[in-house]
Amino acid sequence: MKNIYLLSAIFFTLLLGSCSSDDDNPELINEEELITTLTVTLVPEGGGTSITLSTQDLDGDGPDEPVIYVSSNLSTGVTYNGSISLLNETESPAEDITEEVEEEADEHQFFYTLGSGLDVTINATNFDSDGNALGTEFSLVANDVSSGSLTFTLRHEPNKPTDNLATAGGETDIEASFTISVE
Amino acid sequence: MRIYFVMILLISSFPLLSQDCDYTLRGILTDFHDGTVLEGATIIVAGSERSFVTDSEGKFIIHDLCNETYSIQVSHPFCLTKGFRVSVEGDTFKKFKLEHHLEELNEITINGKVVSNQSKTLIENIINKGELERYSNGSLGDVLSSLSGVSSLNTGNTVIKPVINGLHSSRIVIINNGVRMEDQEWGAEHAPNVDVNSISKLTLIKGAGALQYSGDAIGGVIIAEASKVPFKDSIYGKTQLGVGSNGRGMFFNSELIKSYDTGWYTALQGSIKQFGDFETADYNLSNTGIYERNALLKFGLNTYDIGFEALYSFFKNEIGILKASHVGSAQDLFRAIESDRSLVINEFTYDIGAPKQDVTHHLARFKAYKRLGGFGKLKFQYDYQKNNRLEFDIRRGADRGKASLDLELDTHTLMLDLDAKTSNQSNLKVGFMGGYQKNFARNTGVRRLIPDYDKYDLGAYVIGDYQANEEWLFEIGARFDFTKMDVFKFYRTSFWESRNYNQQFSELVVEDFGSQILTNSKLDFNNGSGTFGIVNSFDEKHKLYFNYSLTSRIPNPSELFSEGLHHSASRIELGDLSFNSEVGHKFSLTLERKEYKFSYSVNPFINNISDFIVIEPVSTTNTIRGTFQVWEYRQTNAQLFGVDLNATYAFNELMQFNHQLSIVKGQDKTQNESLINMPPVNTTNEIVYYNNRFNNLRLALQSEYVFRQNEFPNTNFEVYIPNTETYVEVDVSTPPSAYHLLNFNSSIDFDSSERFILTLGFQVTNLLNISYRNYLNRMRLFADDLGRNFLLNIKLKY
Numbered sequence A: 001m002k003n004i005y006l007l008s009a010i011f012f013t014l015l016l017g018s019c020s021s022d023d024d025n026p027e028l029i030n031e032e033e034l035i036t037t038l039t040v041t042l043v044p045e046g047g048g049t050s051i052t053l054s055t056q057d058l059d060g061d062g063p064d065e066p067v068i069y070v071s072s073n074l075s076t077g078v079t080y081n082g083s084i085s086l087l088n089e090t091e092s093p094a095e096d097i098t099e100e101v102e103e104e105a106d107e108h109q110f111f112y113t114l115g116s117g118l119d120v121t122i123n124a125t126n127f128d129s130d131g132n133a134l135g136t137e138f139s140l141v142a143n144d145v146s147s148g149s150l151t152f153t154l155r156h157e158p159n160k161p162t163d164n165l166a167t168a169g170g171e172t173d174i175e176a177s178f179t180i181s182v183e
Numbered sequence B: 001m002r003i004y005f006v007m008i009l010l011i012s013s014f015p016l017l018s019q020d021c022d023y024t025l026r027g028i029l030t031d032f033h034d035g036t037v038l039e040g041a042t043i044i045v046a047g048s049e050r051s052f053v054t055d056s057e058g059k060f061i062i063h064d065l066c067n068e069t070y071s072i073q074v075s076h077p078f079c080l081t082k083g084f085r086v087s088v089e090g091d092t093f094k095k096f097k098l099e100h101h102l103e104e105l106n107e108i109t110i111n112g113k114v115v116s117n118q119s120k121t122l123i124e125n126i127i128n129k130g131e132l133e134r135y136s137n138g139s140l141g142d143v144l145s146s147l148s149g150v151s152s153l154n155t156g157n158t159v160i161k162p163v164i165n166g167l168h169s170s171r172i173v174i175i176n177n178g179v180r181m182e183d184q185e186w187g188a189e190h191a192p193n194v195d196v197n198s199i200s201k202l203t204l205i206k207g208a209g210a211l212q213y214s215g216d217a218i219g220g221v222i223i224a225e226a227s228k229v230p231f232k233d234s235i236y237g238k239t240q241l242g243v244g245s246n247g248r249g250m251f252f253n254s255e256l257i258k259s260y261d262t263g264w265y266t267a268l269q270g271s272i273k274q275f276g277d278f279e280t281a282d283y284n285l286s287n288t289g290i291y292e293r294n295a296l297l298k299f300g301l302n303t304y305d306i307g308f309e310a311l312y313s314f315f316k317n318e319i320g321i322l323k324a325s326h327v328g329s330a331q332d333l334f335r336a337i338e339s340d341r342s343l344v345i346n347e348f349t350y351d352i353g354a355p356k357q358d359v360t361h362h363l364a365r366f367k368a369y370k371r372l373g374g375f376g377k378l379k380f381q382y383d384y385q386k387n388n389r390l391e392f393d394i395r396r397g398a399d400r401g402k403a404s405l406d407l408e409l410d411t412h413t414l415m416l417d418l419d420a421k422t423s424n425q426s427n428l429k430v431g432f433m434g435g436y437q438k439n440f441a442r443n444t445g446v447r448r449l450i451p452d453y454d455k456y457d458l459g460a461y462v463i464g465d466y467q468a469n470e471e472w473l474f475e476i477g478a479r480f481d482f483t484k485m486d487v488f489k490f491y492r493t494s495f496w497e498s499r500n501y502n503q504q505f506s507e508l509v510v511e512d513f514g515s516q517i518l519t520n521s522k523l524d525f526n527n528g529s530g531t532f533g534i535v536n537s538f539d540e541k542h543k544l545y546f547n548y549s550l551t552s553r554i555p556n557p558s559e560l561f562s563e564g565l566h567h568s569a570s571r572i573e574l575g576d577l578s579f580n581s582e583v584g585h586k587f588s589l590t591l592e593r594k595e596y597k598f599s600y601s602v603n604p605f606i607n608n609i610s611d612f613i614v615i616e617p618v619s620t621t622n623t624i625r626g627t628f629q630v631w632e633y634r635q636t637n638a639q640l641f642g643v644d645l646n647a648t649y650a651f652n653e654l655m656q657f658n659h660q661l662s663i664v665k666g667q668d669k670t671q672n673e674s675l676i677n678m679p680p681v682n683t684t685n686e687i688v689y690y691n692n693r694f695n696n697l698r699l700a701l702q703s704e705y706v707f708r709q710n711e712f713p714n715t716n717f718e719v720y721i722p723n724t725e726t727y728v729e730v731d732v733s734t735p736p737s738a739y740h741l742l743n744f745n746s747s748i749d750f751d752s753s754e755r756f757i758l759t760l761g762f763q764v765t766n767l768l769n770i771s772y773r774n775y776l777n778r779m780r781l782f783a784d785d786l787g788r789n790f791l792l793n794i795k796l797k798y
Helices: A002-019 A097-103 B101-110 B112-116 B129-133 B140-144 B330-338 B493-498 B557-561
Strands: A037-044 A051-056 A067-070 A079-088 A108-114 A120-124 A137-142 A146-156 A171-182 B023-031 B042-045 B050-053 B059-065 B069-075 B082-087 B092-098 B124-127 B150-155 B159-164 B172-176 B201-205 B220-225 B234-244 B249-259 B264-275 B290-302 B306-320 B356-372 B376-392 B405-421 B426-441 B452-467 B472-492 B509-512 B516-536 B542-553 B563-566 B571-574 B582-593 B598-623 B626-650 B655-668 B682-691 B697-706 B717-721 B726-730 B739-753 B756-765 B789-797
Touching: A037 A171, A051 A171, A067 A171, A079 A097, A108 A120, A120 A146, A171 B330, A171 B626, B042 B059, B050 B059, B082 B092, B129 B201, B140 B150, B140 B159, B140 B201, B140 B220, B159 B220, B330 B626, B330 B717, B330 B726, B472 B493, B472 B557, B472 B563, B493 B516, B571 B598, B598 B717, B626 B717
Parallel strands: B023 B092, B172 B220, B571 B626
Antiparallel strands: A037 A051, A037 A079, A051 A067, A079 A137, A108 A146, A120 A137, A146 A171, B023 B059, B042 B050, B042 B069, B069 B082, B124 B201, B150 B159, B201 B220, B234 B249, B234 B789, B249 B264, B264 B290, B290 B306, B306 B356, B356 B376, B376 B405, B405 B426, B426 B452, B452 B472, B472 B516, B509 B516, B516 B542, B542 B582, B563 B571, B582 B598, B598 B626, B626 B655, B655 B682, B682 B697, B697 B739, B717 B726, B739 B756, B756 B789
16 A cells, blocks of 8 residues: 555656746747738829828738728829839838748739729739749729729739739739729 | 467367268357457367467358367467367357456556456447558558548548547547547647557547546547567567559558567567658649658566556658648639639649648657555556647748748646456446646747647546446446646737627736737636446347446637638638537447357447537638638537447358448537538448458458538638629538449468468559549548559568
8 A cells, every 4th residue: 555655646746846837928929921011002104193002901810801091093094103012010110021022023923903894904014033924013004084993912823924813823912902993 | 470379289089970071160259358359369179180260350260070079279379278168060150258367467568458447338449450450551540430430530631530420639539558649639630640550459439438548538539559468488570561553652660579478578660651642533632742750669577466668659740731722812712612623733743842741749658557465456657748740831931941830749647547356246446647738839930820838637537347247237437637727828909809808808918019919818627527338248149338428528729719810721710718618428329249140230329519619600801811711619519419330241251241331410409500520421331252261362342432411501601703803602511422432452361481471462442543522521622532542562470
């Protein structure tokens, strides 16, 4: 019977010993690859006020919906030089993701999807090292008076070269829709 | 093994009368104590020098006997040799029982003790060594799904989780070499970290049959045991090599055991397995390779009074996850589902890229026993497990090639058990268990999937059984567990507030970081569990088992703390901090007939589970990445019921027919809808030709029919596709059609010399190269299941 006492004594000593844990708090992790903000800047050729389209979703996959902002309408007949900027604003200072995408241009591509009502022409103006579209820069021509949706989709590892989103494959990193008008 | 046992013939002669001598004696050999069949026993007919060996089902056949009384001698490595007198009258069937006296001494290695700590009133399904070896190239889940009532929840074809009577993951307990596996088993895409080649016997109990280890096995318990080491001077082992056409891979396994008649022994085993991309009937499944490495070392001492064993095992598995399943938003998911073939099909490769899993599991165990006079036996066990799980997603920039998930789980467990034989008819077992577990998530630049926590467990159990007479056996057991969790978790502030946790759990906040909040929850659970059962052996051939088990399971970390995007499912999953324990009441009844010609078991069951935790879709949410479906865990009352059927019929000594049927239905009683991921009805029928007079030639043709699951919750949802300016339905719930697979399996032995037995095996799975999808394969939305596979393997026993 002595053995039982001895073993139970060892047993509980070890158990209690293992109960003391250090109380260091775990470190905060900010999502490194998260894209919180997409900003499209449209600069009219020949001068004038730039137009800004943006969507910001600071909690990523969290319950808050993205906040969408369109600064003003487009003007007919004007050609705009567009550029897309991507930020991770959960980091401080905000991290510029556009650079990363441009560095890996051969694995990324922006696609532009026009809603049926909208009469604009849009084409990528920057390319990867193989000469295939990257699309973080583009030109947009506002044709007739119209309105509708304009969607920017960033695909990771699409089947390049392609200009057809439906068959491009890859994984969607961003899909941002804006309702815009040409007047 | 038989070659190591020198037979001492008891010679007693009988005068031969002139009569017909073409009768057959068929027999089945079982263990006197627990009724398990004894494989590899040698039967010698006195006076004739004819010897026979029992097969994996404990059966043997002796031909050309006359109508008279014979003396036969039965010997088995772990039993005392025994003589029997058998009167043959025409074709005769007889049962033989041997007593495990040597095994008593051998207890510590035999884990036969584990067996006796299992429930005696729940029917067990056992897979023996011979059958396990046919799955050497596969996984634990592959082997188990060959049993009725067991299906598998797959992620591709290399992550295979057993599903017992409709339940899986945290609801199943796996005991590996006497140690309860702690390997992040809550995850539906986390396969058990057990090497099939390191075990020689697998026992399935469809209920809470092992109160010694746990009281939370709502689904069932799987017990994997290592080889038995005989109590004698010997050195033996085996080496296996196999190649497979699908995946163009190979496996290699080797083991060596040295034993002494002083009781000392040591064993060493290692295996390696590598396969490249697998393929369906008509295309390549890109990035589905596997690279697995295992090793096991143990040594110990057995004597009647005392003994110990030290064991260390290492398991490392790198598994590619189908590339096409790595999708972004619901729009991507829609494209993948609509396509009739996988969206990413590349050239065959052995390389495993992202997405992939890389899991390492270390297990160290020390156990010892001491016999306390005539009173009983005291056992002590300490085990330590270290599990490191790395999951890699397709990442960008500086994070490329870096794991997205890096979890380290350390578990220490101490057990103290006392087995007492209180009388000739009754046994009593009591024990205590204490455990400490620490989960630590390394910073990977991705928010933690599950938080850092410390967990403390204290448990105590008592189990008693009483053999009233030949016919009746009663068993009763109870267990109590106290669990304390100390959790540090970062919540997104937006989630914390949307859930109203800021009102409900404001006292948990440790620090507010603006967009995230650090919380410290301390959760206590007090859980009771128990079992009650009766066995009635109402005649020589038939037994009736009844068992009721009460089980309580604490919510797992993902049910409590999930909060974010689950990449491989392309959905947002949300846990609930306020969950309490799930409580299951399972009633199971089994009618069993064991006989040479016709055996069967019919096992209906019903499992009522209160506070059952289910996950279901509640809404969709828009993010900058697109739309995602939001799934939330919820507690409800569930009922699962069904029946498992097994039958075998021997046409003659060469041909046998095996049948299995499993039916399970699951209902959410609160919402009155079907439970998700319930295995569809399935039936397996097999014809086996086995000739022990011709090199143990075995040929088996198996038909596996899986019906379509018609009962499922509709979790489809709509999503907007900008390209076509339409809303479309994303069909994530409709189960695939029924399918029928044919498999072929064959093996033959060559006794090349006294010292070696060479076995050649050839198998074909999905013989007709059918294209099919399996409801319980998480990859079914993205690609077909496996096409035809030819497997060739060579085994050398020495």
